[in-house]
Amino acid sequence: MKSGKEEEKPMNEEIAVVLGGHGKTATLHDSAEIVIYKKTGRQWSLLKAMPFCIGEVFNLHQLRLKMKELIAFLGECKVLAALSVSGAPYFELEKHGYAIWEIKGKPPAFLQMILDEETESACREDGLDEKPGPAAEEVYPGHLRISLHGMQGCGNGLSSKQILQPILKKGEFLTLEILCDHAPPWLVAKILSGELRGVVEKIAGNESRILIAYSK
Known part of the structure; x- marks a missing residue:
């Protein structure tokens, strides 16, 4: 550890999951339950849960109240996994510093993979890991x-944001074609907000292609 820096707190080993029918991941618009899992030793256990659904919310004010309720429930947990997160809910969560995962399946199968990648991502941000993408x-x-x-979602310690942001910041392209298993929600949000000029296309199977046009 470098001198002159306070000792960093260990990463909070809690992950919130949006669960629907049959205990599988769902969207925030589904009739679902927010379940927070906590790792103790080598085991994941259910910490707390609450019913949650924004499917009946019809205006932005109501949506923000629902998201405020969700954020209050999450507390110190800063990682949320769901089948998909988009639009205003994504913006609200990102604004408050949440790591958002889109993943299909049942916990606890994917919890350790998410924790491993979040831990490695934090190390990269601190300059402790130089693994190339x-x-x-x-x-x-x-x-x-x-x-x-x-x-995407394989626990290799690199997120789509870590891979793509350096390329986007350099801007040394006329067009950037991104082939992916699914469109990263943070990138879709930038396109929808007008921060980036681009389109998202579905190609074979569940694969997606994103075309970004350079703009100063």
Whole structure:
């Protein structure tokens, strides 16, 4: 540990999951339950739960009240996993610093994978890990392509944001083509807000292609 820095607190080993029927992940718009799991030793156990659904919310004020209720319930837990999160709920959670995971399945199967990636992501942000991500290839002058296939949700310590943000910040492209298992919600949010110019397309199966146009 570097001198002159306070000792960092260990990462909070709690993960909230949006659960629907049959104990599988659901969206915030479904009739669902928010369940917070906590890791103690090597085991994951249910810490607390509450019913939650924004399916009947019809205006922005009501939505913000529901999200305020959710954030109060989450407390110190800063990681939320769901089948999908988009639109205003995504913006509200991101604004309050939550890590948002889109994942299909039943806990606790994926909880350790999420915790491992969040821990490695925190290390990268602190400059403690320099694991390289996949490189973008220049298909033809000014046009880059990068594939995230096999990278999303596999617990390799690299998030889509960590891989793509350096490329987007450099802006050394006319168009950037991103091939992925699913469209990262943070990137979709930037497109919808107008921060980035781009389109999201569904291609074969559950795969997606995102085309980003460079803009100053």
